[in-house]
Amino acid sequence: MNGTTTIAEFRAAILDPAKRAHYRLAWLSTVDHKRIGVLYMLTALVFFIIGGVEALFIRLQLAVPNNDFLHPDTFNKLFTLHGTTMIFLVAMPALFGFVNYVLPLQVGARDMAFPRLNAFGYWCQPFGGILLHFSILAGGAPAVGWFSYAPLSETPYSSTPGIDYWAVALFVLGLGTISFAINTIATVISCRGPGMTMRRLPLFTWMNFINSFLILIALPVLNAGLAMILIDRQLDGHFFLPFRGGSAVLWQHIFWAFGHPEVYIVVLPAFGMVSEIIPVFSRKPIFGYEFVAASTVAIVVLSSLVWGHHMFTVGMGRPMDLFFIITSMLIAIPTGVKVLNWSATMFGGRIRFDVPMLFCIAFLVQFTLAGLTGVSHASAALDWQTKNSYFLVAHFHFVFVGAIVFAMLGALPYWFPKMSGRMMSESLGRWTFWLWVIGFNMTFIIQHVLGLYGMPRRIFTYPDIPGWGWMNMLSTIGVFFMGAGSLVLLWNIAHSFFRGRVAGDNPWNAWTLEWATTSPPPHENFVALPPIHSRRPLWDVANPDRPDPVVGDDQVVLPDHNKTGILAFIFSEVGFFGTLILAYLYFYAHPQAGPGPKGLDVPRTLIFSVCLFASSFTFWRSEVALTKQRRGSMLGWLGLTIALGGIFLVGQVNEYWKLFQTGVDLSTNMFSTSFFTLTGFHGLHVLIGLIVLLIFLWAAWEGDSVSSKFDSAFKAAGYYWHFVDVVWVFVLLTVYILPLMR
């Protein structure tokens, strides 16, 4: 950095609002949650078209028996890309787009808690998508399914770089998703408007708030797995290579420990949408708010305990099967509670059958069917028969399309007026609805039957078995209905955006805060918020003579958003390091010939560890000095912290160097693979922490340390630094101390 540049000049150069407002940069450089929300949705729309065309090709290939329209390898690539695209590049960004747009409005905030982090999270999506699809040009798309089972996904069996692109893309998308979840949590906890207590949150907001915790539980596990498979492929590790001592089943555990919660990560926002739309169009408050809200928490806790039901066919043993059967059946209870509550909300209401409501009704029916086939898979005996058949394909498409896509198609006309200021066409919407209902059910109901007739998944063609031909043909015809429905939808969006009827602030007579501002809302969202004492503030405004019962206290406690954000980030890191430590322990318990933990130099590591632990103390002293506004002392302690952290890193580099000298590197055996991965990622975190602390040192040196903003950011950095030290306590115990106790 140029010595003459000061913080103020630096800020002026990159953060000039006038420059950013210029039309050429307005959307590219935006940090406004509303624009980012729209960008998310547009990105999802683009990938929806791509994923949809991929699906169309898959169905065309399967339309008739013994078809040779597609090469088998192309077919494998297509269903891998289709699955990955639809989950990571369509469902997630589309839902996050809605959340990004609506959630800050619903809680009465000006923006998300961290607008720039929000932009970062968004830009991870298109770049992740481009990375994934770039593999097509770079020597071959991945062809191993969206779950990328090992060892098929390992270099000896998939030598093209497709899997590498897949893993890096998902890692990038995972980072974006985690940053989104952190932002959502911080927004809800720290940025609510006056009177918007946690117990008064609209259900859409509540469910996405709870869902963000599920994201922070699940995504880091996937990221750890992706890091491991990349290490296998790029650095010659063997985590998932059985013939080198690795475990292919470990990959399945990691993937499904993420994969099952992932289902709920995409379905909970959809639940939130339905919970907003059904009451408004039934002209009744939601039936049993508390039950809908609490069952969401139950789903989050339970969904982390059921991933084994994806692995019944692996052969985990009877005890494991039994426990996962029970938990998988249990999760039907909170989901069933929700379905009953939505139905009870409609019961006795004055139902308006506008397009959003139509989609929600279809959602209810289709989701119930999906739940029934889902809970049938909880039975391991049935699962063994249907797991690898089209019955399962039908089941999860009923969840992803029949429930999630339908909820989004309902949410789009519901919130489109808020976003654009114009209504979507009701008649075109009905066309879309019927084309989708007919097409979707035509395609997927019959697949249940096909599956029970024994048609396996992941096959590129099939012999002319009686009955299979016409059922597959019917299934393929349904896709064209959905395609036509989508074209009508695209036309509807474009047409309504320019020519739609002007909506006004609150076209649906809804009750949540997003309808209390103009359509579209101004940059700062609200001129003034209505008084909030219940869960339906706009009902209270419209009906002052019979307001909703007041819910709880009016007092709103808003913790510092930096603190909330960094704690949420640390929460996610626990999952990441937890996975790495458990993987290390797994291979530690299956020792191999060659280097092992006994060969490590424990005393020397302990000395360097003391430096790291001492740096937590010195950081604390620096914080105290900052509070007392003693700048010199603060700089001194901070400098010492950085020095101690640096010494620790030097110690680690030295340890690596000595191991390399004796011929031990990452590929030597399972110990070295898991040892270098675990300590390496910790070292990387220390390095990032050091960079953060150096930035603070620089800023404080330039005299930037007097603001309260600096104070809160400095404290947040401190949480991170202490956390990195705590992780080292666990690494030290498992890697260095545990072998001594044997």
Next chain:
Amino acid sequence: MTTYQFFTTAWTWNSIVLILSALAFVGYFLAFGQRGRPLYFAAAITVILLALISPFSALANGYLFSAHMVQHILLVLIIPALFLLSLPRSFSLRPPFTYLTHPLIGWIAGVGAMWLWHAPTLCNAAATSATVSAIQTTSLLVMGSVFWWQVLAPREEQRLSPPAGIVYLFTACTACSVLGIILTFAPVSICPVYQHPVDRLGILSTIRGGWGVTSDRDQQIGGLLMWVPMCLIYATAILAQLARWHSCPAPHTEKSNA
């Protein structure tokens, strides 16, 4: 010995447990009389007898790691919870014990009760020595009570607020699940005593052959019990916290409306 014979004869009429239970009953009524909630207390004593007298106890005593785990869960999570619920609303701790009511102490006690006693040496010792077993039982009851105090203390103001309670329970659940996962997947025996039990009651062939519980499977079931059903107990408590949160009255309604 057949399964039927085992469950009818293998009751360990441990006189110390019986006398202490009877004394506890008398003490409870002397101390609280009608003010307490004796049904909860009776339930607590019943579960204690189930855990320490019934054939389950005989199985946990050197035969089955999984039975030991059931006993462990009852002693840490079920009995202390019932005990705290049986206390009268007016009950509060006297000064020397109040330091036990810090949330961090409670959390460490609850999670420590799980981890500490599954260190191989301690687990072995508790399964073979009656003295260590008695110490274990007592410590589990105490640590469980300290853990639950944060959530089930007799008076509302002694408990954590519902959101804090959820964080408390969730993190404890995670910490114990991790141990459950380790036990489930560990290829080596965590508590080697259970691998080759001394067949005091002549039931081993029934267990291994009739029930089909091999020593590997036994440890797996034990781990799964800690991983899954125990997490469900925490999950139930989390739901109870949510119910409590949503049922909080609105104390300042008139003022805020004015």
